[in-house]
Amino acid sequence: MRIREAKLLASDFIFLEAPRWKDGAVWAPDVFDSILYRVDMQGKKEVVLRDLPPRPNSFNFLPDGTPIIVSSVARHINKIVDGKLELYVDLSNFATGDLNDFGIDDSGRLYVGNFGYDIFAGEPIKLTSIHTVEPDGRVSVAATDMEFPNGTVLINSGRTLIVSETWCGRISSFDRDLVTGALSNRRQFADLSGRHPDGICADAEGAIWVSSFNTGEVLRVLDGGEITDRIEFEGSAIACELGGPDGHTLFCTTYSGTYPDQMQHKRLGLIHTVVVDVPAPSE
Numbered sequence: 001m002r003i004r005e006a007k008l009l010a011s012d013f014i015f016l017e018a019p020r021w022k023d024g025a026v027w028a029p030d031v032f033d034s035i036l037y038r039v040d041m042q043g044k045k046e047v048v049l050r051d052l053p054p055r056p057n058s059f060n061f062l063p064d065g066t067p068i069i070v071s072s073v074a075r076h077i078n079k080i081v082d083g084k085l086e087l088y089v090d091l092s093n094f095a096t097g098d099l100n101d102f103g104i105d106d107s108g109r110l111y112v113g114n115f116g117y118d119i120f121a122g123e124p125i126k127l128t129s130i131h132t133v134e135p136d137g138r139v140s141v142a143a144t145d146m147e148f149p150n151g152t153v154l155i156n157s158g159r160t161l162i163v164s165e166t167w168c169g170r171i172s173s174f175d176r177d178l179v180t181g182a183l184s185n186r187r188q189f190a191d192l193s194g195r196h197p198d199g200i201c202a203d204a205e206g207a208i209w210v211s212s213f214n215t216g217e218v219l220r221v222l223d224g225g226e227i228t229d230r231i232e233f234e235g236s237a238i239a240c241e242l243g244g245p246d247g248h249t250l251f252c253t254t255y256s257g258t259y260p261d262q263m264q265h266k267r268l269g270l271i272h273t274v275v276v277d278v279p280a281p282s283e
Contacts, residue, residue, distance in 0.1 A: 002230070003232075004276070006233065008271075015238065017101075018060070024040060026271065027048065029059050031057045032265045035052065036069065041249075043271075056071060058101040060103075067080040070101075070102065075094075075098065075099050077110070089133050089137055091114075095114035095129075098115050100112075101150050106158060113148075113149030129145075130163065134181075143174065146163070147168045149164075151197065151239065154176070168193075169193040172189060189225075190225040192210070195212040197212060201280075204278055204282065217230055218237050231250075247279030248279045250273065252271070
């Protein structure tokens with residue numbers, strides 16, 4: 001296993017989720033500050049949009065470049081048009097918990113996870129579903145019996161969907177029909193027992209970089225569970241994204257304090273970068 005060192009890129013955030021690389025910068029929403037940021041390779045921060053709905057904990061771009069962002073509490077996904085939010089899809093009649101992370105394919109089809117229960121009220125863990133949102137807005141169930149489905153990414157030219165199931169310490173994979181988007185043949189990609197896999201991304205070889213929230217690690221994991229690379233941070237590791245000018249920069253969002261610090265919204269959120277060997281998949 002290779003131990004890698006990270007470099008601080010930017011600080012003074014609360015809790016950054018779902019970093020995405022686009023147009024020479026990494027974009028990320030601050031979940032507790034309700035701000036969407038854009039941060040360039042020199043660490044310069046730009047506020048893209050303020051006053052987002054409560055807990056904007058996932059973000060990505062549609063194929064035409066339109067940004068879309070989760071309103072977790074409302075169970076909505078909104079699109080950003082001319083600097084304003086417009087409802088993209090309402091999942092409040094489908095999701096059994098607040099929305100979580102989502103993945104997206106080349107056609108704009110979404111795979112959206114949800115908590116499945118009220119974590120903030122102390123309810124016991126309940127299994128839940130991943131929902132598919134078609135480009136025309138139709139919603140259906142893509143997979144059931146998921147335990148806190150979180151980071152989601154497509155590999156193998158879209159033929160495989162990868163999902164982290166946080167509390168059970170597992171990364172699961174599905175075969176995916178390229179035409180219908182249907183998922184099948186659920187199986188274990190990696191057993192990470194003792195770790196809580198959160199945000200993930202894939203590299204050009206189909207390996208998964210995964211943020212382990214409770215251990216403060218970001219790991220490169222192969223199908224079957226072998227860990228090839230490890231980055232260790234103080235506090236919690238939240239999410240990661242491959243990008244940069246040549247695709248070899250791994251952006252890691254972390255929190256350098258404790259869980260009570262997070263709940264008090266102390267500004268201990270950070271973005272780090274790490275230069276890695278295998279780049280992001282080519283577009």
